Amino acid sequence: MRERVHATYWLETGDDPARTAEVIAGEQSSGTFVALAHETPELKDRSGARVERLDILETVSTPSLPGAKRPDVSRAERYTRATLELSWPVENFGPSLPNLWSTVAGNLFELQPVSGLRLTGLTLPPAFTAPFAGPGFGIAGTRTLSGVAEGPLIGTIIKPSIGLSVEETAAQVRELVAGDIDFIKDDELQADGARCPFDERVRAVMRVVNDHADRTGKKAMVAFNLTGDFDQMRRRHDLVLREGGTCVMLVLNSVGLVGVEAFRRHAQLPIHAHRAGWGALTRCPALGFDYAPWQMLWRLAGAD
Template identity: 50%
Template structure:
């Protein structure tokens, strides 16, 4: 049979030996169960069984990371943590994201032999690239639509998140478009509310964008939140497209990866993938999935832009994790499948330097809600402060020198923080 395999790397903690834990995971997620059953022949296990490919002990601990784990009768009080690599025959589930997830992230999280489990990375065979077309726009396509090169895409999020009438929203968008912003997105909390139905919102916002474009010659990108049930996705996409819109947004964990792939099959617009709810999958170091693995699936499913959190932001995530997420998104997948990392949460001009120094890339979308809209001199000044900060960072000029030369940056510091470089 075809020997193509999916390779999954896990961080595992167990009171048993790592070897025992690895065999339990491999068996449970392929041909085995808690006891031998009729029909589980050597031939079947050879053709369909998961294989343990590697085990690396990292450390020993004296407290379990998760509750409910069992210990062996002769337990020595230690919990062993390490990396385990397991391969799965592709023919068990085929190039299918939903069925892949059942194999590599299914019931194994509940196994009582484990006191910690985290999916770190996935290596997927070319069959997935043949099944899933991936991003249609990505970094280059987004830049071409906006005609913005040699710097990050800079923009903001609609705030207040909820409660603006469509008339108020239209006024805000026109003001921001005239200020020169590249990009605006709906908040994840605001998709198709009864007080501001999507169809009406799209009409008002696009009229505002076109009025501003007539004056400035620049048409900004607006990501309309079309998150909803699957039978709504096409209708809502078409409402945006037919009104002249140039981006749609979905909450990935709300519609699911198959939902996003379904949207991508017919979408004619960039898909802005918001990862709200991500914390519940990743915040515990003993549980969940690393973004390095998850972003590959998002890219397969068609994410042209995907959120990665932000350095020194308001949400919990280490800066090292954010940097790793940005680097993962910009690492080639199947020699393509480019997606633009979206940096957001607690961002302002002062976060440009640490972000560039840590990643050395300009291929990001840098969004600031309060950090742009609440600039003391207005949103246009907020946009300008971020543009100048990024120019300084890329040229090697310190943030201090940038602020000394540019009052708009100094005013941002007075409002949002202190000079850090």
């Protein structure tokens, strides 16, 4: 596995940016905060992260994030912003999504020289991506099941998010399918609460959806939120499938990469991926993730 994973970052530092880049590369591969006798040149050449590119963008007088340390506090504050590209040999972590995440987005955001760091790009070679099934249906399969061959799918969310009974939920779905809706989804807060239990909700909603489809030929796609422990999710998926449903929903950050990947191996329906919690990872422009590299990991795990 001599192929390499490449990650691109927006970096801000109060230290020399080249030195900070090497600190990040070391921390996320074979190095640590002190020199190690066992980190030989041969080991570092084989397993160390490389600084592939460092392009200086600008300097500013205040840090974007608190807590960063500068090497010379006697000098006026100055923080350099740059585009940083690092690479790692695939053999460091193998084709493993959680271990890739730990590498490209692990203990680097809190490093002392860093006053801002954001993952902006990710390039994954075939040696990493080949073992993953990826989306089971994707765009084409979702369009086939929804009956919308081109143009936008017109969709909505059951609201209020929580508090409706099974009967009230089914009544709202009846109004929506009568209005020729293409896609309906549970809110991420609605899973298996006592007032609207999952099994009862699925049966009631699918009676409405199937009845409308029998009369009109149009079957709305409903994404039922089956987020829970793994055994619950498998059982709930199978119920949706038996009742004639055409979609299920997972809350990604609640289930995790491993949960989505394992569920994808079981799923026979498209997985609607809900990104609840995404704001914590992206709202600050000087920290976290851009959407493109983040969604790449979930697509590999199996989100449609």
